[in-house]
Amino acid sequence: MAPLVFLVIGFVLARVxxxxxxxxxxxxxxxxxxxxxLMFLVTGLAHFAPKMRAGMIAMVPPRLPRPDLLVTATGVLELVGAVGLLIPGTAALAAAGLALLMIAMFPANVSAARRKLSLGGRPVEPIGPRTVLQVFWVALAATVALAA
Known part of the structure; x- marks a missing residue:
C-alpha cells in the first residue's frame, strides 16, 4: 500500500x-x-534497505537462481526507470520498460502470498488486493508509455 501512497503524493504535488x-x-x-x-524511487531504494531486502530475496520463487542478484537487478531497473520517467524524451520507453518489469516481477508476489511471507516485518498483501494494485500500476505505466 505504501507505493500507492507515494504515487498519489507525487501526482498531487506535481499537479499542484x-x-x-x-x-x-x-x-x-x-x-x-x-x-x-516517486513510487519507483521508493520501491527501488527498498531493494537495498537491509530489512526490506531480506524479505524481497525471500519472495523470489525458490526455483529461480540467485534471488539476491535478481533483487539487486530489479531494484536498479526501478531506479533507472524512475529517472527515465522524468526525462520527456525517455519517458515512454521507461514507462514501457517498467510495465514489463512489473509483469515479470508479479510471480514473486504470488509466491510470497502463497508462502505467507512478510516484508519489512509485515505480512505481504494477499494476492487479490495485490493483483488489483499491480494491474492498476501496469495500466498507469502503459498509459504513460502510449501518451508520452
Missing part, C-alpha cells in the same frame, strides 16, 4: 505545481510521470 505555474508539470501526464517516478 503545474497549476501554480510550473510549465513542465502543467497537465495530468507530467504529474502522472512524477507520481510513478
Amino acid at each position: 505545481a503545474g497549476l501554480a505555474g510550473v510549465d513542465a508539470l502543467d497537465g495530468w501526464l507530467p504529474a502522472l510521470r512524477v507520481g510513478l517516478a
